[in-house]
Amino acid sequence: MPKKSVLVAGGGYVGMYAAYRLQKALRRQIRNGDVSITVVDPRSYMTYQPFLPEAAAGNLEPRHVVVPLRAVLRDVHVITGRITGINHEQRTALVAPRSGGEYALQYDELIVALGSVSRTLPIPGLAEVGIGFKQVEEAIQLRNHVLDRLDLAESTTDEAVRRRALTFVFVGGGYAGVEALGELQDMARYACRYYEHVDPAEMRWVLVEAADRILPEVGEDMGRYTVACLRDRGIEVRLNTLLKSCVDGHVVLSDGSRFEADTIVWTAGVKPNPVLSATDLPLDEKGRVVTTADLRIAGVENAWAAGDAAAVPDLTGAPGATCAPTAQHAVRQAKLLGDNVARSLLGKPLREYRHKNAGSVASLGLHMGVAQVYGIKLRGWPAWFMHRTYHVMRMPTLNRKVHIIGDWTLALFFPREIVSLGSLQRPREEFRRSALPRQYEPGAPERARVGSGG
Known part of the structure; x- marks a missing residue:
């Protein structure tokens, strides 16, 4: 077997698996030097995104929802950098490391696993004040930010500042938005018991959704149940509503509502990684790489794709249908993709991607959820338990499974952690203030302006 180099563009779930x-x-071909595998990703770890809401709420340790690539891929070369372009005709990818110049990387086989990014709109103020929710760093920041707003509300005497601090807006009624909102509201309500002057009823939580329902994947009736459940908890659910502006935290909605908010979380969908436009690969109208059912890129040799960045035919759906960008598809496609590339290199026949929809599960906070699994509809505690069970089974590596179950078990015996480590976003701030030259009032004594160390 001649030496083959495989480039995996992206180290998310699809790329890592x-x-x-x-x-x-x-394994034998790699150790004999016949095959080499390289993974390129801006992060040195894979984030299991379905667990981000629980990490943001403090139910899971953030380190336990990520998997270090180098720990799992022992026989793979991992490069921490960004793919900035791909010329497949010349079998070359451009890599931009964290520091240093961009360079070209040659390969024989290409796996496109670049995933997706947040789909944003040109809404005034969104880029300046909005908070995303796709990476573990954003989940940590959001948790710290929510608790920091409670600290501010407890400490200020300005009623306008207090109302603004206690107003939390989530835009997008899909899985990410509903689960993040449910978990964080649950966490914040719990935290209020430690604040003398912050009552849970004072907090304002708003979910803004452009469509006429939320969580379409769990069915229309379960979506209505979810809306009712959220409203029973005091959450304002604004359907058929758009965010028009949020300049400096001044929220303007399409229904005419205007109010101030310190927290605006954007979870209104995803789009394929824009890097794909800097390639010579075939893309569909949504910017996804077009593939065949066996996950080869259509009309191109030695190239493969899966996940959110790929338009994979849905053989179980209507003619021309493609698989939705969901975690369920990514989990299943990732394994088949790796197996098919190996079969191709070994001269074995390929398999097509076919799936039987298992259904959908969503958490709405501690002990609350909705689910539709194999036609069976569940709500409340059973749905929440099924959500946790399904996702911990899909979490890569036994190490992470054990850590996650351990976090949940400890939570049965100990109260939640409600510490806000907001300074993590500015870890050098205190040192910088100490190191910068001091500013003194005009006319201060010369001895005070010139430190003598004594």
Whole structure:
């Protein structure tokens, strides 16, 4: 077998699992030097995004919802950098490391696993004040920010500042928005018991959704139940409503509402990684790489794709249908992708991606959820338990599974952590103030202006 180099563009769930399956299937060839695998991603870890809401709420340790790539991919070269362009005709990818110049990386086989990014709109103020929710760093920041707003509300005497601090807006009624809102409201209400002057009833939580329902994946009736459940908890659910502006935290909605908010979380969908437009690969109208059912890129040799960045035919759906960008598809496609690339290199027949929809599960906070699994509809505690069970089973590596179950078990015996580590966003601020030259009032004594160390 001649030496082959495989480039995996992206180290998310699809990229990591595809590389892992390749590493496992081609272990002998890799150790003999016949095959080399390289993964390129801006982060040195994979984030399991379905657990981000629980990490933001403090139910899970943030380090336990990520998997270090180098720990899992022992026989794979991991490069921490960004893919900025791909010329597949010349079998070349451009890599921009964290520091230093951009360079070209040659390969024989390409796996496109670049995933998706937040789909934003040109809304005034959104780029300046909005908070995303796709990465673990954003989940940590959001948790710290919410608790910091409670600290501010407890400490200020300005009623306008207090109302603004206690107003939390989530834009987008899909999984990410509903689950993040449910978990964080649950956490904030719990935290209020430690604040003498902050009552849970004073907090204002608003969910803004452009469509006429939320969580369409769980069915229309379960979506209505979710809306009713959220409203029973005091959450304002604004359907058929758009965010028009949020300049300096002044929120303007399409229904005419105007109010101030310190927290605006954007979870209104995703779009394929824009890096794909800097490639010579075939893209569909949504900017996704077009693939065949066996996950090869259509009309291109030695190139593969899956996940949010790929338009994979849905063989179980209507003619021309493609798979939705969901975690369920990513989990299943990742394994088949790795196996098919290995089969191709070993001269074995490929398999097509076919799936049987298992259903959908969503958490609405501690002990609350909705689910539709194999036609069976669940709500409340059973749905919440199924959500946790399903996702911990899908979490890569036994190490992380054990840590996550351990976090949940400890939470049965100990109260939530409600510490706000907001200074993590500015870890050098205190040192910087100490190191900068001091500013003194005009006319201050010369001895005070010139430190003598004594």
